[in-house]
Amino acid sequence: MLTAYTSDEIRTAERALMALLPEGTLMRRAATALAVACVEALPRVYGSRVVLLVGSGDNGGDALYAGALLARRGARVDAVLAGKRVHEDGLAELTRAGGRRLGLSQGTSDPAVRALVDRADVLVDGLVGIGGTGALREPYAGLARLAAGAPGVVVAVDVPSGVDASTGEVEGDAVTAHLTVTFGAAKAGLLIDPGASRVGALRVAGIGLGPYLPEPGVVALTGPDVAGRLPRPGAESNKYRRGVIGVVAGSDRFTGAAVLAVAGAVRAGAGLVRFAGAAEPVRQVRARWPEAVTAVVSPGEDVKDVGRVQAWVVGPGMGTDDDAHALAASALAAGVPALVDADGLTLAARDRSLLRRAAPTLITPHTGELGRLLGVPADEIEARRLYYARRAAAELGVTVLLKGSTTLVAEEGGPVRVNLTGTPWLATGGTGDVLAGIAGAYLAGGLSALDAASCAAYVHGLAGRAAAGGPGGGEAPIAALDIARELPGAIRSLVAGG
Ligand SMILES: NC(=O)C1=CN([C@@H]2O[C@H](COP(=O)(O)OP(=O)(O)OC[C@H]3O[C@@H](n4cnc5c(N)ncnc54)[C@H](O)[C@@H]3O)[C@@H](O)[C@H]2O)[C@@H](O)CC1
Ligand SMILES: [K+]
Secondary structure (H helix, E strand, O other), X not given: OEEEEOHHHHHXXXXXXXOOOOOOHHHHHHHHXXXXXXXXXXXXXXXXXXXXXXXXXXXXXXXHHHHHHHHHOOOEEEEEEOOOOOOHHHHHHXXXXXXXXXXXXXXXXXXXXHHHHHHOOEEEEEOOOOOOOOOOOXXXXXXXXXXXXXXXXXXXXXXXXXXXXXXXXXXOOOOOOOEEEEEOOEEHHHOOOOHHHHOOEEEEEOOOOHHHOOOOOEXXXXXXXXXXXXXXXXOOOOHHHHOEEEEEOOOOOOOHHHHHHHHHHHHOOOOEEEEEEOHHHXXXXXXXXXXXXXXXXXXXXXXXXXXXXXXXXXXXXXXXOHHHHHXXXXXXXXXXXXXXXXXXXXXXXXXXXXXXXXXXXXEOOOHHHHHHHHOOOHHHHHHOHHHHHHHHHHHHOOEEEEOOOOOEEEOOOOOEXXXXXXXXXXXXXXXXXXXXXXXXXXXXXXXXHHHHHHHHHHHXXXXXXXXXXXXXXXXOXXXXXXXXXXXXXXXXXXXXXX
């Protein structure tokens, strides 16, 4: 499991470790790791051009010491000093190694600065790290904008400047890096969008913090973590033991959501899928998925009559009228785990009592749906994903899988799980319905809501990548059913450790 921390947690651990080491040891460790990363990013060090954007704190100090190491190996190193202060020992070290310095007396539009940035093979962002607060101020903001047009490799020191290391929030301008070398442990903000998309490749450089770190507030499951959690049939299994999932989805107007949710459930390995809905989606599910047991439910009928179910998925494409409400309410009245998605969430935004259940409840909103549930604009949720995922879990008393650029799974009192698989091509209609089916199958298979949600997001992301990828490399658009098709292969390779 990958663990990630806030700036304060990192600082506390650093202080504890620093107290035991000679002064400057940690910075030298950090700078060495940074220099190694720069060396690896360059075709050759000797004669290459390295430009350091140096802020006034220790983040700038790291850049200066790393610059000194690169200068000693024959790189031409220029430091652009952006702050009112500078790490004096670091600057002295760079100067001794033959590096040069440039002030910003003429501001960030200084042609000399622009020329340096334009010709840099590697641009090192040492403006701010975990000491950054709020939006980048000038002249740092101007340098971040300049870095955006840099033709060379942009390497961020600890954190891309402008990204909140604790949350991933980005208030103003921020550096977009090709590579981020972060020290001691991952920071939560490097894993969560919008910050995560500024990070590029992430390298965690050990500096010995491990024993001093607290329980993490943010974690990410790795392949083996997911493989070890997935329900797997044993010799004693039968379809009922493996988990019967009930799906309430689709309507006479929207039939595709029903087919897709059932596809996810079947392909994720549910023992049995029971589908309950209006006549037209039932017809379509039957035609596409003969494995599913279907029942037409007329308005006013109770879904409990369709047979035994170990977890319900309620919502995709079911509509939001009174009949849909009654149907959702009858499924959610069951004392088994339930997943509420899509139209089910719109219904719950109007009538929160739908989510007040004794059995585990997992909701799978995108930012718009969560916005309606919490009464907050969607773009506000997009900007502060970690905060709102946690808040929703606490306020609604449910497990929350917040979909989007980085999927988060939050439950009150525990660390938030970030999903690291996926591809931007997944942002297309119907993929959420497949995800609901997968997570529902895992709930029915006995996983907790937290594990069902995070394992489903992981395999859904893997299958999405497989669907988008081709034999020649690169990625192409995908359709939601492609994800269901790729699920068995994705799960097979995951379980095999591939
Ligand atoms: N503490 C330690 O033991 C270690 C720290 N290291 C480095 O030290 C960094 C933290 O150093 P600092 O605590 O000095 O903090 P930073 O260097 O991250 O930033 C603080 C400086 O940036 C300015 N600043 C903050 N927010 C700003 C904004 N929005 N716009 C413009 N300027 C802003 C502050 O006025 C202050 O001068 C880490 O990220 C890491 O790079 C590493 O050397 C490893 C060891
Ligand atoms: K930085």
